[in-house]
Amino acid sequence: MFRYFVDQLFEKNQVLVAILGICSVLGVTTRLSIALTMGLSVIFVTGFSSLFVSLLRRYTPESVRMITQLTIISLFVITVDQFLRAYFLPLSKVLSVFVGLIITNCLVMGRAEAMAKNNPPLPSFLDGIGAGVGYAIVLAIVGGIRELFGFGELFGYRVVPLSWYATSDHPDLYRNIGLMYIPPSAFFIIAMLIWAVNLYKARCERRR
Amino acid sequence: MGMKELLRKSLNRQLAATEEGQPLARLRPLVEALDHFFFDPDEQTPGPPHIRDGVNTKRWMTLVIMALIPCILWAIWNTGVQTLVYTSGDVSLMGEFFASSHSLFSYVSFVIKEGRWLTVLSLGIKAFFPVMMISYMVGGLVEVIFACVRRHPISEGFLVSGMLFALILPPTLPYWMVAVGIASGIFISKELFGGVGMNIVNPALCCRLILFFAFPAQMTGDVWVGTNPYIVRQALVKVNKGMPVVDGYSQATPLKRVNVSLDIQRIHVDAIATQFPDVEEVSTKNVLDPIWKAWANEYNVRESFGKLSQKTLRQFLITSKEGGGLGLSPEDYEQAWRLAQFQYEQGVLTNWNFFLGNKLGCFGETSTLFCLLGALFLIWTGVGAWQTMVAVFFGALGTAFLFEIPLLLSEDCGAFSPAIFSIPAYKHLLLGGLAFGAVFMATDPVSSPSLGLSRWIYGILIGCITIIIRVANPAFPEGAMLAIILGNITAPLIDHLVARWYRRRRSFTNYRTLIFIALLATVAALLLSLLSGLLKNQQNYARELDRSRQLLLSARICSPKGDLQLYEEGKYISAQHMGNGLLEKGEKRASGEDILAVYRARVSPFLVDRKGRRTSYENEGIDIEKYLQAWKKKECVEFLPIFGIIPNSGEKSFESYVVPVSGYGLWDRIFGYICINSDGKTIRGIAWYDHQETPGLGGEISTYDWQEQFSGKLIFQPDEEGKIDMKTSPLGVTIVKGRVEDVLGDVPKTMNAVDGIAGATLTGDGVMRAYKESLEPYRPFFENLSNDGEQ
Numbered sequence: 001m002f003r004y005f006v007d008q009l010f011e012k013n014q015v016l017v018a019i020l021g022i023c024s025v026l027g028v029t030t031r032l033s034i035a036l037t038m039g040l041s042v043i044f045v046t047g048f049s050s051l052f053v054s055l056l057r058r059y060t061p062e063s064v065r066m067i068t069q070l071t072i073i074s075l076f077v078i079t080v081d082q083f084l085r086a087y088f089l090p091l092s093k094v095l096s097v098f099v100g101l102i103i104t105n106c107l108v109m110g111r112a113e114a115m116a117k118n119n120p121p122l123p124s125f126l127d128g129i130g131a132g133v134g135y136a137i138v139l140a141i142v143g144g145i146r147e148l149f150g151f152g153e154l155f156g157y158r159v160v161p162l163s164w165y166a167t168s169d170h171p172d173l174y175r176n177i178g179l180m181y182i183p184p185s186a187f188f189i190i191a192m193l194i195w196a197v198n199l200y201k202a203r204c205e206r207r208r
Numbered sequence: 209m210g211m212k213e214l215l216r217k218s219l220n221r222q223l224a225a226t227e228e229g230q231p232l233a234r235l236r237p238l239v240e241a242l243d244h245f246f247f248d249p250d251e252q253t254p255g256p257p258h259i260r261d262g263v264n265t266k267r268w269m270t271l272v273i274m275a276l277i278p279c280i281l282w283a284i285w286n287t288g289v290q291t292l293v294y295t296s297g298d299v300s301l302m303g304e305f306f307a308s309s310h311s312l313f314s315y316v317s318f319v320i321k322e323g324r325w326l327t328v329l330s331l332g333i334k335a336f337f338p339v340m341m342i343s344y345m346v347g348g349l350v351e352v353i354f355a356c357v358r359r360h361p362i363s364e365g366f367l368v369s370g371m372l373f374a375l376i377l378p379p380t381l382p383y384w385m386v387a388v389g390i391a392s393g394i395f396i397s398k399e400l401f402g403g404v405g406m407n408i409v410n411p412a413l414c415c416r417l418i419l420f421f422a423f424p425a426q427m428t429g430d431v432w433v434g435t436n437p438y439i440v441r442q443a444l445v446k447v448n449k450g451m452p453v454v455d456g457y458s459q460a461t462p463l464k465r466v467n468v469s470l471d472i473q474r475i476h477v478d479a480i481a482t483q484f485p486d487v488e489e490v491s492t493k494n495v496l497d498p499i500w501k502a503w504a505n506e507y508n509v510r511e512s513f514g515k516l517s518q519k520t521l522r523q524f525l526i527t528s529k530e531g532g533g534l535g536l537s538p539e540d541y542e543q544a545w546r547l548a549q550f551q552y553e554q555g556v557l558t559n560w561n562f563f564l565g566n567k568l569g570c571f572g573e574t575s576t577l578f579c580l581l582g583a584l585f586l587i588w589t590g591v592g593a594w595q596t597m598v599a600v601f602f603g604a605l606g607t608a609f610l611f612e613i614p615l616l617l618s619e620d621c622g623a624f625s626p627a628i629f630s631i632p633a634y635k636h637l638l639l640g641g642l643a644f645g646a647v648f649m650a651t652d653p654v655s656s657p658s659l660g661l662s663r664w665i666y667g668i669l670i671g672c673i674t675i676i677i678r679v680a681n682p683a684f685p686e687g688a689m690l691a692i693i694l695g696n697i698t699a700p701l702i703d704h705l706v707a708r709w710y711r712r713r714r715s716f717t718n719y720r721t722l723i724f725i726a727l728l729a730t731v732a733a734l735l736l737s738l739l740s741g742l743l744k745n746q747q748n749y750a751r752e753l754d755r756s757r758q759l760l761l762s763a764r765i766c767s768p769k770g771d772l773q774l775y776e777e778g779k780y781i782s783a784q785h786m787g788n789g790l791l792e793k794g795e796k797r798a799s800g801e802d803i804l805a806v807y808r809a810r811v812s813p814f815l816v817d818r819k820g821r822r823t824s825y826e827n828e829g830i831d832i833e834k835y836l837q838a839w840k841k842k843e844c845v846e847f848l849p850i851f852g853i854i855p856n857s858g859e860k861s862f863e864s865y866v867v868p869v870s871g872y873g874l875w876d877r878i879f880g881y882i883c884i885n886s887d888g889k890t891i892r893g894i895a896w897y898d899h900q901e902t903p904g905l906g907g908e909i910s911t912y913d914w915q916e917q918f919s920g921k922l923i924f925q926p927d928e929e930g931k932i933d934m935k936t937s938p939l940g941v942t943i944v945k946g947r948v949e950d951v952l953g954d955v956p957k958t959m960n961a962v963d964g965i966a967g968a969t970l971t972g973d974g975v976m977r978a979y980k981e982s983l984e985p986y987r988p989f990f991e992n993l994s995n996d997g998e999q
Binding site: 030059060061063064067068071074075078079082083085086087089090093094097171172175177178179180181182184185188191192195 | 382383384396400418421422423424425720721724725728729732735736739740743746747750751753754898899900905907910966
């Protein structure tokens with residue numbers, strides 16, 4: 001039973017293996033703290049939406065199943081959004097539209113379609129939580145890399161000493177990599193991660 | 209002969225030692241490369257590009273390098289010449305160079321004189337060779353590592369990519385950036401995709417693209433000569449000493465001159481150009497003359513149009529359109545001047561110089577002439593696709609012409625349309641990297657399409673996008689690189705233009721589905737309204753608290769971490785709430801209740817009318833909450849809301865005033881506060897509390913690090929002597945692109961300017977406009993404040 005959860009973390013990681021949920025990875029990974037908040041929200045949404053889609057699976061007409069899934073997902077997304085607004089307003093302001101956009105995150109929909117629609121509630125729930133955690137891990141890695149090279153900080157604390165930076169007298173010294181704070185850099189980082197994962201998997205395959 | 213046999217023997221031994229299964233098998237690609245370097249390989253090439261005749265990859269690459277030779281030589285030469293002139297700091301040398309650039313003959317005699325050509329050559333070699341060597345060595349290393357790991361042969365293709373990359377770099381780039389660029393670019397564009405012949409985009413361009421987005425300031429900045437930008441800047445400052453800014457020598461590349469804001473209109477440029485001694489008539493003369501006459505009458509100016517002083521001309525241009533002037537914003541004046549110089553071929557900016565390549569720019573791309581020589585060679589040998597090259601030129605020409613058409617057709621010659629549109633189409637072909645890109649980059653056989661027709665479409669697409677980026681996107685000066693990359697990506701698509709239509713699935717509805725949907729919708733609606741009911745109070749409280757906190761932050765009563773603070777002996781120290789709304793020294797964390805209590809005790813909202821007189825909400829019978837809401841929506845205009853800050857001592861007079869500001873950011877409206885000291889001029893602090901800007905980019909306006917630099921700045925822009933006239937000085941805060949000291953240097957204007965946010969130019973512009981528009985109605989009030997202070 002627990003396998004449903006563990007599989008999602010690495011073996012079937014939604015971002016790295018299924019290449020889903022990329023859009024939000026581009027948007028919210030400029031800083032580690034933002035990435036983690038987003039990760040937590042997605043864990044909540046995937047877990048509970050999978051659970052409820054699975055509970056309703058026998059009663060949902062085939063022709064409107066997408067709309068049903070979307071309704072359930074959006075219910076939980078709105079809950080998260082409203083909750084953040086009430087209790088964590090500053091964080092919610094930073095995340096802005098991206099929380100609302102979890103609705104369109106293919107990862108959530110993908111789990112509902114591929115797993116929850118056809119499986120009993122508990123496995124679906126574990127699977128959803130696992131998918132969310134796998135997503136959060138990737139988000140944290142990308143966010144960490146981007147914050148480190150784009151701002152020289154981690155969690156808002158300075159890591160790269162200011163004395164390394166170029167000034168107008170020494171224009172050839174270190175600079176923050178501007179590429180890192182624009183969204184395309186997340187693409188490159190994810191591509192590298194996927195590459196590394198594929199290499200690793202191919203190697204495991206060969207050993208076997 | 210003996211030598212050759214010896215070599216063959218030694219290579220055979222090495223080949224045998226690195227065969228599959230031998231311990232040194234991983235090094236086989238290295239030995240093979242050595243073998244192929246000396247002897248023609250006898251096996252067939254396994255991967256693309258496949259060429260239909262007997263030319264193999266090696267010969268093919270050699271031909272491209274040969275076609276590049278004119279460009280390489282010119283790169284060395286021109287870099288040398290420009291470095292010599294621009295780093296000298298010698299006014300007479302610069303003048304002589306500018307004067308001699310009018311014809312080929314005088315240009316040649318300028319460089320021959322006093323053996324300058326020797327210095328030029330050595331300077332050029334000094335600038336170009338290190339870059340080329342780094343490109344070859346670092347890129348080669350990546351190539352060799354991957355060849356060994358993946359066990360594929362080392363390809364000669366890299367000789368071309370490495371050279372192309374070196375040729376499209378600005379000479380001022382630090383060496384470590386060259387290394388980073390070539391290593392990451394080759395890795396991402398080529399090796400990750402499986403090596404030679406597998407790349408989707410051109411490797412050299414990909415390297416440049418990465419540098420372009422990673423270090424935008426170094427790749428598109430102003431300084432493009434010599435190897436050390438600092439020296440060049442010093443030299444220019446020395447030369448320009450005592451000259452008005454716009455008249456001085458500038459290090460802007462021709463392309464950078466064209467990269468101006470769309471707010472600069474054709475009539476502005478023409479008005480400036482009329483003052484150049486050698487310009488006889490401008491095309492918008494019919495529109496310009498009446499405006500000038502009316503303006504001169506109104507302001508009683510006697511000077512004759514065509515010989516205006518700098519000051520009068522500037523005044524005429526920046527007077528608003530309602531005031532009878534041309535309505536150019538003062539920040540754009542310099543740019544407009546540079547564009548006028550470019551468009552009316554002042555100094556070295558002639559077509560002939562652009563064609564020959566006597567201009568600033570990346571190493572190899574300056575000369576259209578030598579690119580054309582290379583193109584002829586490539587076409588003659590059948591290596592480059594002529595369709596692509598021709599199509600790029602036509603695509604660019606056509607698109608640039610499309611921008612021009614409305615100007616030609618309209619009655620006033622498009623006097624009030626953006627000036628960039630009026631740049632003649634053919635000039636675009638002589639600028640920047642278009643020619644070099646079209647000839648050497650777009651024709652790369654791996655990443656470009658292979659069918660005749662698709663080459664035409666591909667080329668036209670590239671030309672078209674290049675011009676659109678150049679003309680319509682003020683953020684990027686050059687579009688050739690981005691256009692070619694985009695073309696590369698779409699190339700396979702163009703080659704397989706097969707459209708597939710899916711039959712739409714028809715879903716048919718039945719009774720049960722309807723019921724299910726109705727139930728689902730009802731339950732969802734009920735749940736949501738329950739949720740919003742439960743959280744409403746908490747949300748309102750959080751919003752209220754956040755707004756109060758941000759207002760206090762702008763007034764520097766709140767610290768950036770959300771705690772309270774006191775101002776004592778020139779610095780801020782942490783404080784705690786005493787219970788009556790006032791503060792004392794202390795470390796206790798402030799709760800939400802504390803913040804609200806302090807807000808109630810120390811912030812006193814009141815109103816100001818259009819003449820700057822104070823009045824209160826009670827006097828006017830206005831409900832404060834409703835009025836602030838309406839003000840946010842811009843529904844009321846009569847009274848201006850403002851907040852007075854009562855000092856911690858509890859005195860009655862206000863220590864500062866907070867003004868709400870709003871405007872449009874990149875995505876949506878933005879709301880904030882600006883706190884102004886009781887002198888009515890200096891900023892105490894600012895805050896932006898409600899915005900939808902991109903997190904990490906424009907969203908940085910709500911970070912304290914950025915907001916901090918506002919404190920102590922002026923809200924009025926001082927004139928060149930540093931004086932402020934509260935009636936006429938422009939109100940607002942200037943946000944420069946980059947760092948203030950880099951952009952403006954040391955002028956009084958810096959008192960009114962702050963650093964921009966990298967990668968968020970449009971947000972910066974929005975913020976600037978928000979301050980300008982929000983503060984303007986308060987001008988009489990600030991004037992009164994300042995008068996009170998003086999009495």
